[in-house]
Amino acid sequence: MDLTQRPELRQKMTLSPQVYQGLAILAMPVVELQALIETELLENPVLETDEDDYEAPEADEQRDEVEDERAWDEWLDQYEELERMDGTAPRDPNAEDINADEFVGGVRSFGDYLLEQLALLDIAEDVELGARAVIGSLDDDGFFIGDCGEISAITGISKDAAEEALRVVQQLDPPGVGARNVAEALLIQADIIGVSSPLLEAIITGHLDDVATSRYRKIARALGVTEDDVRETVTTLKLLNPRPAGAFSPGPAPSYVVPDVTLRRFGDEWLVIPNNEAVPVLRVSPRYRSMLRSGSNADDETRRYLKDKIRQAETFMRNVDRRRDTVSRIASIVLEVQRDFFEDGRGDLRPLRLEDVASEIGVHLSTVSRGVTGKYMATPYGLFELKHFFSGGYRTTTGMDIAATTVKQKIRTLLADEDSTRPLSDQKIADALSEDGIDVARRTVAKYREELGIEPSWARKRR
DSSP, rough: OOOOOOOOOOOOOOOOHHHHHHHHHHSSSSSHHHHHHHHHHOOOEEEEOOTTOOOOOOOOOTTOOOOOHHHHHHHHHHHHHHHHHHOOOOOOTTOOOOGGGOOOOOOHHHHHHHHHHHTTSSOHHHHHHHHHHHHBOOEEEEOOOHHHHHHHHTTTOOHHHEEEEEHHHTSSSTTTOOOHHHHHHHHHHHHHHTOHHHHHHHHHOHHHHHTTTTTTHHHHHHTOOOHHHHHHHHHHTTTTTTTTTOOOOSSSSSSSSSEEEEEEEEEEEEEEEEEESSSOOEEEEEHHHHSSSSSSSOHHHHHHHHHHHHHHHHHHHHHHHHHHHHEEEHHHHHHHHHHHHHHHHSSOOOBOOOHHHHHHOOHHHHHHHHTTTTTEEEETTEEEEGGGBBBBBOOOOTEEEEHHHHHHHHHHHHHHHHHHTSOOHHHHHHHHHOOOOTTOOOOHHHHHHHTTTOOOHHHHOOO
């Protein structure tokens, strides 16, 4: 057997645990993020808080691993120069402090977590009904243990609508939820995260047992690829989660709900201000950075350890910064679309879908879902969860677009003013809305009424 060497140019995509860390941080409410930062400060000695509210500059994301000592010294000099620059904006002396003691939070179940995401999607009523049934048919690991025929029979929708409902659930967070088996869960995750490849798909669909027993040579022969290709692909595969809901945990009930952003009005302008006071400002310790200089007395092992910890700290700080940036960008779009509401706190909400925001800021739908769930905005009119401003909508006879949230509020107002001896039926509510130019079906009114926690007319009647 002759051994030969030949140059080969290949494209490959690798997935690091840092990607999962970034996704997890984005999904966290502020209180959970504070706890994570405290843990990271205990575990990483080079990471520290800046008591002077210094905003750490973001490290160059494309910097390769540097082994040359002179390069490290140049990098440290530049880091210290940036550190001496004051990049923080002056704080408005008239701005009111947010009293977080007023806001209390709770714990969500996995089903509630999925239903919250589902409520933010603009989908047909029969598909939404099927998706709710699919969510109710998930096991503890997030797998769909029924079939679309059963969903169709239970809900009375068509089988095509049931299959579309399953596809909708499979796009929710966490990636892989709603899969019918482990292989499908892994394929869905790979596609959503963006690491799918023909080789990865072939290994998932036909060789998971061989992966479990590390028979890489057998896989390579069967698929006609090199063993190195198989090992690299398996490395990516092992970063996927074979139990989509296995890692889900609502955690302990948070003591408070802390806003991520604050909406302030200055004259005729509105500003979205990130709540930097709730999350401590992080930086890499200058003391440990100085130990990496070529003239220091640190031994090679210590220097390697510090380099690794500094890179971990930079990744963590970068993920925290990305979370703040993503939430702020979403809040800015909310401000732009719902400006009529923010003018006096009583204006109608306009339709706003997760898909629209995802397209606007150029991210995946699941990223926007993570960015609005459990994230709050403090406004002059109270504290609102960001998802409050997301809803499908209706077009009135005058051409005005209004959100489903506004329709629900109109229903609540109608029922608050009704005669208790002759309560309004769902059809009468639909007729009253129609007179205002809002055409809503009776069954839609019934659904909104149930979501508002209001009983049907026969139960509200007083004799």
